[in-house]
Amino acid sequence: MxxxxxxxxxxxxxxxxxxxxxxxxxxxxxxxxxxxxxxxAAGRGQEFQAIRxxxxxxxxxxxxxxxxxxxxxxxxxxxxxAGLDRATSGxxxxxxxxxxxxxxxxxxxxxxxxxALLPWRSVExxxxxxxxxxxxxxxAAVRDLxxxxxxxxxxxxxxxxxSGGMRQRxxxxxxxxxxPRFLLLDEPFGALDDMTRRHLNxxxxxxxxxxxxxxxxxxxxxxxxxxxxxxxAVMSAHPGHVVTMIPIDIPRPRTVQTMSTDAFHAYVDRLSxxxxxxxxxxxxxxxxxxxxxxxxx
Amino acid sequence: MNPxxxxxxxxxxxxxxxxxxxxxxxQVVLDAFDVNQMIGKRPAQVWTYLMGHPDAAEHRxxxxxxxxxxxxxxxxxxxxxxxxxxxxxxxxxxxxxxEHIVMPTAxxxxxxxxxxxxxxxxxxxxxxxxSVTTLVIIVVFLPALANILFGLRNVPTASSDLIRVxxxxxxxxxxxxxxxxxxxxxxxxxKVSIPSAVVGAMIAEWxxxxxxxxxxxxxxxxxxxxxxxxxxxIVIALVTMIVYSCVTILDDIVxxxxxxxx
Numbered sequence: 026m027x028x029x030x031x032x033x034x035x036x037x038x039x040x041x042x043x044x045x046x047x048x049x050x051x052x053x054x055x056x057x058x059x060x061x062x063x064x065x066a067a068g069r070g071q072e073f074q075a076i077r078x079x080x081x082x083x084x085x086x087x088x089x090x091x092x093x094x095x096x097x098x099x100x101x102x103x104x105x106x107a108g109l110d111r112a113t114s115g116x117x118x119x120x121x122x123x124x125x126x127x128x129x130x131x132x133x134x135x136x137x138x139x140x141a142l143l144p145w146r147s148v149e150x151x152x153x154x155x156x157x158x159x160x161x162x163x164x165a166a167v168r169d170l171x172x173x174x175x176x177x178x179x180x181x182x183x184x185x186x187x188s189g190g191m192r193q194r195x196x197x198x199x200x201x202x203x204x205p206r207f208l209l210l211d212e213p214f215g216a217l218d219d220m221t222r223r224h225l226n227x228x229x230x231x232x233x234x235x236x237x238x239x240x241x242x243x244x245x246x247x248x249x250x251x252x253x254x255x256x257x258a259v260m261s262a263h264p265g266h267v268v269t270m271i272p273i274d275i276p277r278p279r280t281v282q283t284m285s286t287d288a289f290h291a292y293v294d295r296l297s298x299x300x301x302x303x304x305x306x307x308x309x310x311x312x313x314x315x316x317x318x319x320x321x322x
Numbered sequence: 323m324n325p326x327x328x329x330x331x332x333x334x335x336x337x338x339x340x341x342x343x344x345x346x347x348x349q350v351v352l353d354a355f356d357v358n359q360m361i362g363k364r365p366a367q368v369w370t371y372l373m374g375h376p377d378a379a380e381h382r383x384x385x386x387x388x389x390x391x392x393x394x395x396x397x398x399x400x401x402x403x404x405x406x407x408x409x410x411x412x413x414x415x416x417x418x419x420x421e422h423i424v425m426p427t428a429x430x431x432x433x434x435x436x437x438x439x440x441x442x443x444x445x446x447x448x449x450x451x452x453s454v455t456t457l458v459i460i461v462v463f464l465p466a467l468a469n470i471l472f473g474l475r476n477v478p479t480a481s482s483d484l485i486r487v488x489x490x491x492x493x494x495x496x497x498x499x500x501x502x503x504x505x506x507x508x509x510x511x512x513k514v515s516i517p518s519a520v521v522g523a524m525i526a527e528w529x530x531x532x533x534x535x536x537x538x539x540x541x542x543x544x545x546x547x548x549x550x551x552x553x554x555x556i557v558i559a560l561v562t563m564i565v566y567s568c569v570t571i572l573d574d575i576v577x578x579x580x581x582x583x584x
Contacts, residue, residue: 104483107483107487108486108487109483109486109487128489129486129487129488129489133487135483135484135487137480137483137484139478139480140480141478141480141481141483141484143481143498143499143502144579144580144581145502145505145579145580154484154488154498155484155488157498158485158488158489158490158494158498159488159489183579203488
């Protein structure tokens, strides 16, 4: 895939770039998050700012990972992108379309850490659920998806009869059932063991390369993020803020061998260092005064 | 033997063991406390009353006749109470505001002792089926409502998020997720409501219509017919237990299809 030239340096995530005008930004309308804030009411008149001025832009067809310390608001960003939560201020667009909370964004697929398969439905009927909701049945497409994620032969199994990895495959097939132009993944492999996780990472890459769907994945795994992504966005501790976005220039398809290359390790080390410095604690374990500053240019 | 049949046979055996234990306890406790045989009838005496006595056929006709009335009284209220609870739970699920209006009223209604409530209902409804059914509904309704409502609302966040992301509204969430997910709590309500419905029906019969086992037991006590009283009590207990076991078996067959795999 071709990287948009303006995204090839770290400085491009700043809001100043996004403010330059629509004309220049046409190439980065896969995901456009502008000045996004989310404040939650925390009871007794208290407020909790989950994210502050989050800006992020990525071209269509890109695979973007969002990493950051626990509780930094990664999932809040994802929920706003999914239209599940309303932003306090700012705007979110995917593939040139504004996300409106309460309205289904056409062509969006989603998978969570919890596969959330309905136990009374067979695998194929679980995968067909989004199509069923949207009123277009497509049995052939569901069969193809089952084969694509490697669940052939388990069409009529119940989720309770499947392993964790197989359930997550079904969950991803369900996300793909609407033939999405935009895919949201919230720590989809977070609950799996390392072997299964790595295997499913490579499967996901294969599926993604066939479709070139704009994808945003929230993850805790740095190696996973580097392995899969075109861009890795790093968020600081709360209130969450995208500190930097790093393009991953490793040719595809990436394989298990990729993970032992120097380039791969360099990315992982660099991102680990950033995560450490933004995690809101300095080396003595005391909270830093302003964690975000450390890596900002 | 096929697994289904083996399952049923095992359940029936369990029930028989329970019956034997209860009969033994009955005998042992009454003997241990040296309860007067005139009042505290033993299992053998009840057996004689129903099966061995010269007038046994007459006794059986009376007890089972009354049993039929009580089962009808309990059954109508049970079905109506559960149905009503289910419909209201669905309504509350779709329109939560309705819950805040109805629930406090229902709570107050349920908190009034049945011995006060029953004559009051009889005064309003008149002596007859209507007042009995009303009382059974009151007994069955509230616990079932609370239980079914909990089941309907016990939807994993990820599941409701999923429905919303793909454009499904409250109705689709109800039909695709909440209702099937509430089957286990519906079954649990169906189970626990059986004994409550029988108790409710018998109280209503005792304090209102004077029919059925509730009526006949209180009359038997007044006329010192203790064998009839014991026989009636044993028969209704046994029948309640059998019905409960049947619903339990049904529950065990249905529930595993609907519980969330961990």
